[in-house]
Amino acid sequence: MLSKKSQYAFKALAYLTEKFNQGPVLISEISSKKKVPLKFLENILLELKKAGILESKKGKGGGYYLRKDPAQIKVATIVRLVNGPIAMLPCVSLYFYKRCDNCDETSCGLHDIMIQVRDASLGVLENKTLADLLPMK
Amino acid sequence: MLSKKSQYAFKALAYLTEKFNQGPVLISEISSKKKVPLKFLENILLELKKAGILESKKGKGGGYYLRKDPAQIKVATIVRLVNGPIAMLPCVSLYFYKRCDNCDETSCGLHDIMIQVRDASLGVLENKTLADLLPMK
DNA sequence: AAAATAGTCCACAAAGTTGGTGGGATAATC
DNA sequence: GATTATCCCACCAACTTTGTGGACTATTTT
Numbered sequence: 001m002l003s004k005k006s007q008y009a010f011k012a013l014a015y016l017t018e019k020f021n022q023g024p025v026l027i028s029e030i031s032s033k034k035k036v037p038l039k040f041l042e043n044i045l046l047e048l049k050k051a052g053i054l055e056s057k058k059g060k061g062g063g064y065y066l067r068k069d070p071a072q073i074k075v076a077t078i079v080r081l082v083n084g085p086i087a088m089l090p091c092v093s094l095y096f097y098k099r100c101d102n103c104d105e106t107s108c109g110l111h112d113i114m115i116q117v118r119d120a121s122l123g124v125l126e127n128k129t130l131a132d133l134l135p136m137k
Numbered sequence: 138m139l140s141k142k143s144q145y146a147f148k149a150l151a152y153l154t155e156k157f158n159q160g161p162v163l164i165s166e167i168s169s170k171k172k173v174p175l176k177f178l179e180n181i182l183l184e185l186k187k188a189g190i191l192e193s194k195k196g197k198g199g200g201y202y203l204r205k206d207p208a209q210i211k212v213a214t215i216v217r218l219v220n221g222p223i224a225m226l227p228c229v230s231l232y233f234y235k236r237c238d239n240c241d242e243t244s245c246g247l248h249d250i251m252i253q254v255r256d257a258s259l260g261v262l263e264n265k266t267l268a269d270l271l272p273m274k
Numbered sequence: 275a276a277a278a279t280a281g282t283c284c285a286c287a288a289a290g291t292t293g294g295t296g297g298g299a300t301a302a303t304c
Numbered sequence: 305g306a307t308t309a310t311c312c313c314a315c316c317a318a319c320t321t322t323g324t325g326g327a328c329t330a331t332t333t334t
Binding site for chain 2: 307308309310311312
Binding site: 024026027028042043045046049056057058059060061062063064 | 278279280281282283
């Protein structure tokens with residue numbers, strides 16, 4: 001399951017997608033509009049900035065905004081960034097690979113199943129972007 | 138990600154699948170062959186028994202064994218039982234549904250995406266069984 | 275230059291989850 | 305009744321999650 005942090009991140013990103021190209025948005029505005037604890041949100045947005053997803057401006061007229069077009073930012077990227085691995089096992093993760101203890105990957109049936117699950121999930125997550133977070137008009 | 142507990146459960150079930158129809162298997166045997174901490178395994182197997190997956194016998198000649206044919210037990214069932222929800226959000230879970238706070242499901246883009254991810258994952262997990270855990274002969 | 279605005283950074287803490295252990299009770303067999 | 309093996313409960317250390325508090329820095333306005 002996605003952590004609360006991840007859910008907050010998506011709420012914030014959805015809001016910033018809505019306001020794309022309309023200048024910086026205040027943390028406090030996102031916090032109140034999307035009902036996300038302000039200080040927690042602060043951490044999350046900072047993390048997204050450090051990862052290159054967001055840009056920020058200080059002082060009056062400042063705030064956060066998307067660095068790229070929402071349609072260019074994959075949902076998979078955000079999940080990996082904020083939530084961690086998408087795969088259900090370390091030994092089938094593309095970005096967080098870790099070999100299993102005592103599990104021969106070439107003869108482990110679970111391994112094969114989890115690769116299929118991973119690829120099925122990625123089929124969706126790699127092809128959806130922040131633009132898909134908005135309800136259709 | 139699957140918890141260690143879930144990974145242990147699958148290791149144990151793989152072993153019991155191998156030994157299907159060969160009588161009860163000792164916890165201690167599973168523990169040593171699959172390198173799973175004995176006492177932890179005890180809890181896991183008991184849980185699987187209470188859920189109707191395993192059967193057990195006490196005393197000499199006792200142990201655990203699968204209650205049904207491995208090919209009849211879906212991987213999805215085990216994941217839900219030991220690991221919890223398969224979906225990435227409570228509001229798209231079939232077996233663990235919980236409404237999101239402040240998220241209108243009819244207009245939440247993330248909701249739609251996560252339904253697709255869920256269905257993609259279930260497409261695999263609901264169609265694989267314990268029999269698929271064994272390496273092909 | 276001072277004041278106001280708004281993000282940055284660090285440290286901490288309560289609560290919950292995970293992974294695991296210890297010891298005794300219960301049931302079946304020899 | 306001794307042995308074997310599961311059942312059951314209670315507890316625990318470590319880690320993660322979900323936050324909060326407070327000071328600092330950069331930018332703009334007055």
